[in-house]
Amino acid sequence: MGKNILEFKHVGKRYDENVVLRDINFGVEAGKFYTLLGPSGSGKTTILRIIAGFDQASSGEVLFDGQRINDVPANQRQVNTVFQDYALFPHMNVAENVAFGLQIKGVKKTVIQQRVKEALHLVRLDGYGERAITAMSGGQRQRVAIARAIVNRPKVLLLDEALSALDHKLRVDMQRELRQLQRQLGITFIFVTHDQEEALAMSDQIMIINDGRIQQTGTPVDIYDEPLNHFVADFIGESNIVPGVMKKDYVVNINGQDFECVDAGMKPNEKVEVVIRPEDLDITTVDKGELKATVDTQLFRGVDYQITAHDQREHEWKINSIHKTTVGAQVGIVFDPEDIHVMRYNESEEDFDARLDSYEEDED
């Protein structure tokens, strides 16, 4: 474990009766890219506000470099924020906005000019320095906000949906640019988004938040391949989630049919949920299929076909296949044991990790 630059210990937040965060725990390693991912209203902005110091945690501790910072005022924290609503100063032009933080720190004028120029170049706004904020488009303003924060080279940069107003191409460009910058300067990023593709593409670590709780923390691959529960599986990527019964280690029963799988460590005959990603399902002929189904819809999406089909038990399956089929056709669906991921009901993240470790060690 590297050292944690930032840590939340049992942090809770209430607005009167309204509980927004419940017992949030996490550590943030210096120099990494973290993403907070969750639906609207789940508490992402609230977490950032507590880190930045605009809001106080109702309970628990916030540590920065090992020091408790609950009572340190916002202007003394080595953190900068890209605000969800940009919060650009309307009475200053673009360059003055970007220069603000450096001026406050008393940096030399010539240095400020140079760094403002660099920052504007970074967000593809060369030559916009003299423009009034009101004369900038939404996407341009968002980039000014990024420049204004990043120019200060803080230890931790908080980005609240910092790319949400950009068109797809610019967004992908900026994603790459931010990622590169983050690696170059070694700044720790905490990025908030509700775009899961963005989260998967950019992050070292993703924290999935729902209802004021961290549901799961892990690398994009971990979270995608081994979601902890129904919410995570459903929220990240597309998935087929079906109820099943764990017969014994490495055997799960779905719809009365036994399948080999790679999960273990559960009670015999425990009720579980089974996740299979649409891209892991393949279409084949009826006799070769592990499941038999009828094709309902087919949608061409450029790279593949998005197919829905229902099996004999009227359960609907989402399949992404590069092979074409026809609507109404009887087909077989095949998948491998590794494609099946079994989730227990109400398993905590610690128990989940422990269970994974226990049987993955067995295999070695």
Added chain:
Amino acid sequence: MRQKALFIVPYALWIVLFVIAPLALIFYQSFFDLNSHFTLANYQDYLTSATYLKMTLNSVWYAALITVVTLVISYPTAYVLTQLENRQFWLLIVILPTWINLLLKTYAFIGLFSRTGSVNQFLQFMGLGSHQLLFTDASFMFVAAYIEIPFMVLPIFNALIEINPSLLNASKDLGATSWQTFRRIVLPLSMPGVKAGIQAVFIPSLSLFMITRLIGGNRVITLGTAIEEHFLTTQNWGMGSTIGVVLILAMFIVMFITGDSREKGGRH
């Protein structure tokens, strides 16, 4: 379109009857002497007479003084009001006195400040003796500021309340202290309110005459007093109108100086 035109009629009538017509009349009157002969003498008199010049300077000086005193009191007041929980209620308390007739308030102050008034009674009770309070510059300034404060507080309050709170967070986020945030963000963004307040206070203060007479005891002679004298006492309407024209010009100048230039961002 027809209907829209119809809605404009009352407003247009009002403007013509009560704004344009009086202005035109004043302008017209200013070119006549006591014997209703067309003349430029009024302007000549005004521009060459030391008395009028002094009066004008007096007016501007006192109006400026009133404005500054009012601003110094009103800005912090408005700022504190915006920080309060029930700010709308407290704002109402500040504005309440404007609903009472000006003359009534002035008489109330005469009662308070007179030789036998409450203030002197209190001073005597404290063993400080009784003092001449009425007809002093101090009492004149006090009452004028008292009357004008709500007109200054209101626009400043409105400008302050409109500032997006996340701008203050952004400023702190970038390392600014509360004072730096105030000076660099709050103050510039509240300037439109300050300007509106200055207009609302300075311009009427130029032509104060009731307070100068009743509280100031005519020790302070302003253009307002002069106009009143010319119209009601000496019956020299021409000269009164001329001074009126001067006042109107002064108002336009103030409005021009404090006008919202509508340029946001970029001082370049």
